[in-house]
Amino acid sequence: MNEFDYIDKYFKPLTNEFAGNLKNDAAIFNQNSSLDLIISTDTLAEGVHFFGDEDPVDIAKKSLRVNLSDMAAMGAKPIFYNLSLSIPKDKAQQFIPKFAKGLQDDQKIFDIKLIGGDLTSSIKHINITITIFGNTSRGKSIPRDGAQIGDWLYVSGILGLSKIGLDNINSSLREFKEAKNKYLLPIPRIELGVSLKNIANSMIDISDGLIQDSTHLARNSKLSVELNLSKIPVPNLNKIDKKQILNSALYGGDDYELLFSCDPVHEKFLKKLSSKINLKLTKIGVFKELKKDFLYFKNNLTKPKESYLHF
Numbered sequence: 001m002n003e004f005d006y007i008d009k010y011f012k013p014l015t016n017e018f019a020g021n022l023k024n025d026a027a028i029f030n031q032n033s034s035l036d037l038i039i040s041t042d043t044l045a046e047g048v049h050f051f052g053d054e055d056p057v058d059i060a061k062k063s064l065r066v067n068l069s070d071m072a073a074m075g076a077k078p079i080f081y082n083l084s085l086s087i088p089k090d091k092a093q094q095f096i097p098k099f100a101k102g103l104q105d106d107q108k109i110f111d112i113k114l115i116g117g118d119l120t121s122s123i124k125h126i127n128i129t130i131t132i133f134g135n136t137s138r139g140k141s142i143p144r145d146g147a148q149i150g151d152w153l154y155v156s157g158i159l160g161l162s163k164i165g166l167d168n169i170n171s172s173l174r175e176f177k178e179a180k181n182k183y184l185l186p187i188p189r190i191e192l193g194v195s196l197k198n199i200a201n202s203m204i205d206i207s208d209g210l211i212q213d214s215t216h217l218a219r220n221s222k223l224s225v226e227l228n229l230s231k232i233p234v235p236n237l238n239k240i241d242k243k244q245i246l247n248s249a250l251y252g253g254d255d256y257e258l259l260f261s262c263d264p265v266h267e268k269f270l271k272k273l274s275s276k277i278n279l280k281l282t283k284i285g286v287f288k289e290l291k292k293d294f295l296y297f298k299n300n301l302t303k304p305k306e307s308y309l310h311f
Helices: 003-013 017-022 056-073 089-110 162-169 174-183 190-195 209-223 240-250 264-277
Strands: 035-045 077-087 113-121 127-137 154-158 200-205 222-226 258-262 279-289 295-296
Touching: 003 089, 003 113, 035 056, 056 077, 056 089, 056 190, 056 200, 077 089, 077 190, 089 113, 154 209, 162 174, 162 240, 190 264, 200 209, 209 222, 209 240, 209 258, 209 264, 209 295, 222 264, 258 264, 258 279, 264 279
Parallel strands: 077 113, 222 295
Antiparallel strands: 035 127, 077 127, 154 258, 154 279, 200 258, 222 279
């Protein structure tokens, strides 16, 4: 099969009317003037973001979900996406049908459609780039630079599971099953993100670790954030010591939970929201006037280490 055969058989069925049956050079979308169009792009590279020997269904789902998480971090409702896939010729026939199946499964779950993209051969590795589109009411997207002095810092879910899952990806122990699933199939917190559009002053999804992403919020808001290490929500795993678990939560990344700031007056709303969507929301810090460092630990002289950087 050539690239056009793959597109016709596996990717056209994933599209909607805006894609024009993938016959044009670009998709056409009639944007409502009362909405803001939110756009984000992420690339997943074999050997960096995934090993390459995972089930292509899971690779597809993770590729889409990390982009959906970017929409959640903006408080946006996802609507469609573009896909660019570069793959070695000898892998295409086995990889693409399963990859498309993974996209199809998650399109149904998250109510989103493919509207275009590109399929090319590569020399050695698989590279997946998705550009995702969502919308918010005009002026209601949530930025990274809006934290205010006195805002509380909240995080969703449990932190550190993804790093623990990655570190134990080849383990057969049942205790690591949840962690491995978290690494392979992150859960984008779209409902939470949309629900926070009227109360969150700043927000980011945790892709590079709690320390680094908290620092992003503080730096962009020109404030300092004080983290309370005793409040960080971490998993209870008997096979790993507590220090390693905490370090996984602080520096591991790939959790794709939402980290957001808001005025303390919204505490009651957040408790109700947590119960409504069945998702733990934990207050882990507070924003203060800018000091020497953007981030520091409460009642702890230890300085944070740097999280993962691509370069």
